[in-house]
Amino acid sequence: MALPRRRLFEGFRLRDLRRRLGLSQAAMAARLGISVPYLSQIENNGRPITQIVLLALAREFPMEAADIGTEAETSTLLRTIDAATDTSIPAHPLSEPDVRRGLEQQPLLARRLVAVHEAWRRSQEQLRVLDDRFDTGSSEAAPLPWEEVRDWFQAEGNYIDAIDRSAEALADALDEGPVAQALEDRLRRWHGVRVIGEDSDGSQLSRFDAGSRTLALNSGLPPESRAFLLAHRLVRYEFANEMHHVVAEAGLASQASRELLSVGLANYAAGALLMPYASFRTRAREVRHDIDRLRQRFGVSFEQACHRLSTLQRPGTAGLPFFFCRVDMAGNITKRHSATRLQFAALGGACPLWIVHEAVAIPDRILVQLAEMPDGTRYVSMAKGLVKPSGSYARPPRRYAVALGCEEAHAADFVYADDLRLGGAATPIGASCRICPRTDCDQRAFPPAGSVIEIDADRRSVVPYAFR
Structure with a gap:
């Protein structure tokens, strides 16, 4: 069954989008690759929005593409074009007109192409894991628990719909005022949990006593960490059924993996509660993903805001596709997720030419980079070195860097790309030396x-x- 050929007259949506973005007709027409008169006719419903224009919208404005046309049609077309034009496959790529024609005339064949391409990508990821294991001398037949949980989140697109929507509803139900106070009040009134402060050398952030139902938080915690720990405790009560169902359906091999997934889901839910999906996505779009403005608006840390941006993959209202990672002083990637084509090495460190390594050595300063992978895909990266005080002279502070980035095609929506010479020379990087x-x-x-x-x-x- 071919894609339906319907005449889509939604020019008012395109006009509203252009005005929200502050673009002139000439600027919008240039982004879409059409003439100004043609755009004017579309906006006035004199011409329909064609599939070609829908595709251009999906590529240039991915967060708004779902508001115009049918998400399923555009998604299918984008996935088919991605499979047919993947430059990492050593074969002559197809042109976009050929792909569109093939999808219309042979939709089952096109979907088969997409399935084969996705299977090939999974096999490449498995090869990365095997290469890492060979290089590190590991003989483990099964993945370690943290590897299994990491791979599960990656397979889910780092978006858990049931938990994310529940967190959004709970955020709406919280009392007005400072979020930490609202979380503490709900814990006390709904779950009988009393929150107290506790002096610590920094080795312990929180401690919960089930007998007295007392949550002790380190008195030296910054406000954003305190709010996150309160949210983490609250979601364990509020979303217990949802998280239990997700763990049961995950099919993980070991009890340790299932327990680790439960912790990861609570972390995910806490972030989703502090940064509710729709409001966070809208604000991120308004400020062009300026992390400092987002963290101030939602009372979260720099790292928390970066991580949340990488989870905005709700079907129909997806955010900008980002990759996100955290790198320690030794170059190990301790957190990773990619909604882009960029895939990190499964174990060990990343390419030494990537700006994130320099950022570790320069805390509290944002560095930017235009980088190109071996397959020709180009990315805009932002990296910032962070230092978390330990709370004691006897304990060294934690030093690491976080990185966030998107493909160059989305640079107009990423404020950190403004000072880069887009389209010019890019730093050649790879996933890691063992597979570059x-x-x-x-x-x-x-x-x-x-x-x-x-x-x-x-x-x-x-x-x-x-x-x-």
């Missing part, structure tokens, strides 16, 4: 897995070998 095919990288730590090493004793370069 670049032959001319001076920062390579070791050759890619499965390659053949070539040594020439009469030639000396920065990297003392070549490979094929």
Whole structure:
């Protein structure tokens, strides 16, 4: 069954979108690749919004694409084009007109192409895991619990619909006023939990005594951490049934994995409660994803706001597709998620040329970078080094960096791209040395897995070998 050929006259939606974005007709027409008279005719319902225009809208304004036309049609077309034009596959890519024609004439074949492409991507991810295990000498047959939970969240797109919607409803039901006070009041009135302060050397953030139903919070916590811990305790009561159902349906192999998933779901729910989906997505769009403005508006930390942006994948009202990660001082990626084509190495560190490593050494300063992967996909990255005080001279502070980024095509909606020369030279990076095919990288730590090493004793370069 081919995609329905319906005449879509919703010019008023396109006009409202253009005005919300503050774009002139000329600027909007340029973004969509159409003429100004054609755009004017669409806005006045003199011409329908064609599939080509819908596709351009979905690419240029992904957060608003669902408001115009049919989400299912646009999503199917985008996934088919992604499969047919993937430059990482060594075959001649199809043109977009050919893809559209094929989807109309042979929809089952097109859907099969999408399924094969997604299976290929999963196999590449599995290869990354195997390469990591081989490189680290691991003989584990099954993934470790934290790996299994991480992979489960990635497979779910880092968006849990039932919990996210419940958190949004609970946020609406909270009392007016400071959110931490509202959370504390609900814990006391609805669940009989008393909240107290407790001095600590920083090794313990919170402690709950089930017998006295007392939640003790470290008195030295910053306000955003205190609010998060209150939210974390509250959602464990409010969403117990939803989280139990998700864990039961996840199909994880071990009890440790299931318990770890429960903690992860509570963390997810707490973030969704502090940053309700619709209001957070709307505000993020208004400020062009300026993290500092978002954290001030919602009373959260820089890292919490970055992480929440990477979870805005609700069907029909998705946010900008971001990748997000956290990197420690040793270069280990301790948090990772990608709603983009960028995939992180399953274990170990990331490419040394990525700006996030420099950010670790320069706390409280935002760095930006235009980077290009081996398949030609280009990303705008923002990274910031953070320091969390330990609460005691005897304990060193935690130092790490967080990174957030999107594909270059979405740069107009990402404030951190404003100072970059888009379309110009980009820093060539890869997922990690063990799976990066670049032959001319001076920062390579070791050759890619499965390659053949070539040594020439009469030639000396920065990297003392070549490979094929």
